[in-house]
Amino acid sequence: MGKQYTFNYQVPFYQVDVNHKMRLSSLLSLALQVSGYQSEALGLSDQSLLETYGLVWVVTDYQLMIERLPRYREEILIRTEALSYNRLICYRQFDVLTKTGEKLLTIKASFVLLDYQSRRPHQVLEEIVAPYQAEKIKQRLKVPQFASFTPESKRTFPVLYSDLDQNAHVNNGRYMDWFYDDLPLAFLRNHSPKTIHLSYVKEIQATDQVSSQCSLKGTRSQHCIRSEAGLHAQAEIEWRQNDL
Amino acid sequence: MGKQYTFNYQVPFYQVDVNHKMRLSSLLSLALQVSGYQSEALGLSDQSLLETYGLVWVVTDYQLMIERLPRYREEILIRTEALSYNRLICYRQFDVLTKTGEKLLTIKASFVLLDYQSRRPHQVLEEIVAPYQAEKIKQRLKVPQFASFTPESKRTFPVLYSDLDQNAHVNNGRYMDWFYDDLPLAFLRNHSPKTIHLSYVKEIQATDQVSSQCSLKGTRSQHCIRSEAGLHAQAEIEWRQNDL
Incomplete structure (x- = not known):
């Protein structure tokens, strides 16, 4: 430890x-x-x-x-x-x-x-x-695999100045905003994340145009961020309904 | 005081x-x-x-x-x-x-x-x-008037979950990001704001589609945020070149 x-x-x-x-x-x-x-x-x-x-x-x-x-x-x-x-x-x-x-x-x-x-x-x-x-340690710790999914929504947008950190890459945290922004407001008002798995594959530059793709089935959402350069990040979120 | x-x-x-x-x-x-x-x-x-x-x-x-x-x-x-x-x-x-x-x-x-x-x-x-x-005090303090301008750029985008504060309106600070995001990255890398005047006219709701309009002439940029409901905010920024 x-x-x-x-x-x-x-x-x-x-x-x-x-x-x-x-x-x-x-x-x-x-x-x-x-x-x-x-x-x-x-x-x-x-x-x-x-x-x-x-x-x-x-x-x-x-x-x-x-x-x-x-x-x-x-x-x-x-x-x-x-x-x-x-x-x-x-x-x-x-x-x-x-x-x-x-x-x-x-x-x-x-x-x-x-x-x-x-x-x-x-x-x-x-x-x-x-x-x-x-x-x-010698081994590589296991991380869950991402299941493939068919996106139900796809939002394409430019990377903006306010998305960038001091290295001129998209700030790591900003990806979470993008995942949230793909889900319906009514769903987000009534649900909270229970588990999240998020992987960063490739940095996003200042000039990229990205697309955020999402699927929501029941209490599980799947996400990925892509550009012409390929896959940048993917995530899977398990949600729970908020107490009324 | x-x-x-x-x-x-x-x-x-x-x-x-x-x-x-x-x-x-x-x-x-x-x-x-x-x-x-x-x-x-x-x-x-x-x-x-x-x-x-x-x-x-x-x-x-x-x-x-x-x-x-x-x-x-x-x-x-x-x-x-x-x-x-x-x-x-x-x-x-x-x-x-x-x-x-x-x-x-x-x-x-x-x-x-x-x-x-x-x-x-x-x-x-x-x-x-x-x-x-x-x-x-009795009087209303004078604030500078905004000069009208012809926008050179106009960006239209939906208001997203990540823009909202706890009152489900666009967070006051977020407008500044939008103003920055209308300016060229090369300009923003070489300039810093010297004076800013920013007025909020009307709150922006979760469901609005807004347009951010901008004009940049020399070291002065003018901005406004509009939607179908009219004018939401306007700003004028005087910039200075960064020391090399």
């Missing part, structure tokens, strides 16, 4: 949706920022990683198990630790808790180190991961 | 743009949240205002004077105070400072109280504004 890092947070109004619950796009971004704070605290900030090794951390996969999403103004605690790593992938967990310690949700994330110039995966360097005290 | 309220903040990665500067959409949202914190501290939270009086605060006008925008990871201080009010409008100022006290930007905002049910302006009640210790 790795070193833990915790961060206290209070959910502002601009991060909640019509259900007064924290947006998943904001929650994933916040979690990523907290892992950045841990790296800084361990002397391995993103900036030093880039300057010293020419490498950047990139998330390739998220799995979320959600009891309930944080509410507007709720005080929460984000606890994270690097669990383990193999030759190419680092596994990290985030737990989001109420201030009395009740667990709201868990995020399991896979990270790879990317060569900043070539944008290709780089093998994990011992000196980079050592301070996190995660366990070295 | 009214009571001051201050809030310390550090800019996270997900609130910065390709220039590594804080997005104006995030900055306006943060400022609004800080005024909400002040209201809470004075025992006049948005929730109590709604429950006791059936009223909500709504911003109608922003004027920004910007030296420079906060950077990624920069520690800033937001200081706000209610300056004055007349029969219908309350005037508030926000100053954003570096941690050593250097002023980065000033936001002057006009607020009205809206009847939550009818969505019509309600006259300012003494008991609601008294705790802020702002000055009562």
Whole structure:
């Protein structure tokens, strides 16, 4: 088990949706920022990683198990630790808790180190991961496979300035907004996500035109983001009906 | 002069743009949240205002004077105070400072109280504004007039779930994203806003299809957001070239 890092947070109004619950796009971004704070605290900030090794951390996969999403103004605690790593992938967990310690949700994330110039995966360097005290493992952890689906809706749109992060790629969290935006408002008002599996396949550039494709059957939605360059991301969300 | 309220903040990665500067959409949202914190501290939270009086605060006008925008990871201080009010409008100022006290930007905002049910302006009640210790004035402060313009670009798009706040209207900050998204990426990489005047005319609902219209001449851009229901917002931005 790795070193833990915790961060206290209070959910502002601009991060909640019509259900007064924290947006998943904001929650994933916040979690990523907290892992950045841990790296800084361990002397391995993103900036030093880039300057010293020419490498950047990139998330390739998220799995979320959600009891309930944080509410507007709720005080929460984000606890994270690097669990383990193999030759190419680092596994990290985030737990989001109420201030009395009740667990709201868990995020399991896979990270790879990317060569900043070539944008290709780089093998994990011992000196980079050592301070996190995660366990070295041989195997690649299993992640669920995505079932194929026939899209019922397809929305095509340009990537805009406001979608981009400081690297001029679409911000990781923004994909979650796109998935939500494909579902009917009436459905979103009455349902909350229970489990989510989201994989990032290829970064999206500033100039791309993308299409977001979706299928909703019962309480399960399937999503993918494509462009002329191919598949960029896919996701599967299992929903639960909100209490009346 | 009214009571001051201050809030310390550090800019996270997900609130910065390709220039590594804080997005104006995030900055306006943060400022609004800080005024909400002040209201809470004075025992006049948005929730109590709604429950006791059936009223909500709504911003109608922003004027920004910007030296420079906060950077990624920069520690800033937001200081706000209610300056004055007349029969219908309350005037508030926000100053954003570096941690050593250097002023980065000033936001002057006009607020009205809206009847939550009818969505019509309600006259300012003494008991609601008294705790802020702002000055009562007779006149309506002058705001700059918007010059008419012939749009060079017009982008039409649906309002999406991710644009909505907890009241199912488009989040105030989101308009700034839309204005930015109308400008060329090359221009945005080389310019920063110097002054902004933004007026909100009419709220945008979940189901609206809106069009964002824009003209850019030299270092001045003019913007408006329209729908079938008419004009929703307009803005004028004076830009400065970034240092090379």
